[in-house]
Amino acid sequence: MPLPNKEQNQPSSSPSPSASKKGKLYIVGIGPGSVEQLTVHAKNVILNADYILGNDTYLDQIESLITTQNVYRSSMGQEVDRAKEAVKMAENHVAVMVSGGDANVYGMAGIVIEVAERNHLDVDIEVVPGVTAMLAGASVLGAPIVTDAATISLSDLLTPWEVIEKRLDLASQADFIISLYNPKSRQRTSNFERAIEIIKRHKPAHVPVGLVKNALRGDEQEFIVTTLGDVLNYNDWVDMRTAIIICNSDSRIWKSPHGDKIITPRGYQKKYEY
Incomplete structure (x- = not known):
């Protein structure tokens, strides 16, 4: 099933520097792939995000949780581009990078936090664990x-x-x-x-x-x-x-x-x- 019309297949433009809202970056492990195996906290974070980023497989697995959030999806092998986009979005928005299993076990936590460090990101980063x-x-x-x-x-x-x-x-x-x-x-x-x-x-x-x-x-x-x-x-x-x-x-x-x-x-x- 297709995702909502707000889905984006190309990198978004940088959020406006004048935005009044301070951002936050979540890196969420979604576990084995079914919504039932998400932690309660992971589910709440996804539901309340401004932007959700991930590859096609992981976004399809949490499709039932995507309503009004903006979605940025890319294919396997584009992890670096996805991480850069997450850091950009998090400057003034609540951005959620989803990762299969646990984000620290061969997942997205490493590259996202490396990119955040390289870009001197000045917002809170929270890694939400998942079942690996x-x-x-x-x-x-x-x-x-x-x-x-x-x-x-x-x-x-x-x-x-x-x-x-x-x-x-x-x-x-x-x-x-x-x-x-x-x-x-x-x-x-x-x-x-x-x-x-x-x-x-x-x-x-x-x-x-x-x-x-x-x-x-x-x-x-x-x-x-x-x-x-x-x-x-x-x-x-x-x-x-x-x-x-x-x-x-x-x-x-x-x-x-x-x-x-x-x-x-x-x-x-x-x-x-x-």
């Missing part, structure tokens, strides 16, 4: 993340692959639970397989792995519970919408009557009887 893909996926899988964990993005657009490989290697050696972000795209088809081969050097084949596609997005959600030894059997199933959680050597799969769950013990069994 690792936590959304974990909630579907049961209890795979209850102890030390690492998040590693497999996108080498901004981070050299050599750095990603080192992080994968060291996190696996330390037996961290590892959540993989951005596992595969049309241009990056081999990074997921390469990452699994690195992790296999240090983690045993029986380690549980959870794959969740479209986590907490209603009927679109799908998930697979498997092991590190077998996960590449699902290589063709993995895409950019897939959250991947590779557990530690203590984790196990529970064949629950209501579907497979992953349990990572935190250590209570070593101290208590239950």
Whole structure:
């Protein structure tokens, strides 16, 4: 469905310096993608914004909250332009930059605040947290993340692959639970397989792995519970919408009557009887 007529596809002109209203800049994590998964504060901020900025996917996900707000949308890959526009709008208006998941986890918080610093923005900036893909996926899988964990993005657009490989290697050696972000795209088809081969050097084949596609997005959600030894059997199933959680050597799969769950013990069994 189209957004209201106030939507803007091109950068707006700078707000008038004579405007009496002092601005504010919000950077809002919208969580997994459904309005029901927004925090109450995030929802209120969006509803009361003068301007909302984001890429097409995220704006479509919150479309039901857009009424009289001005909308600036752009496509993936235009994050810098979007951040510059948000800073410009926030000088005299309440501007909201929306970001999928949590804005601090591979989201828009970093670039927006960098641009604000570079432009000496003199208004309050508030980052509103959201449920990130690792936590959304974990909630579907049961209890795979209850102890030390690492998040590693497999996108080498901004981070050299050599750095990603080192992080994968060291996190696996330390037996961290590892959540993989951005596992595969049309241009990056081999990074997921390469990452699994690195992790296999240090983690045993029986380690549980959870794959969740479209986590907490209603009927679109799908998930697979498997092991590190077998996960590449699902290589063709993995895409950019897939959250991947590779557990530690203590984790196990529970064949629950209501579907497979992953349990990572935190250590209570070593101290208590239950």
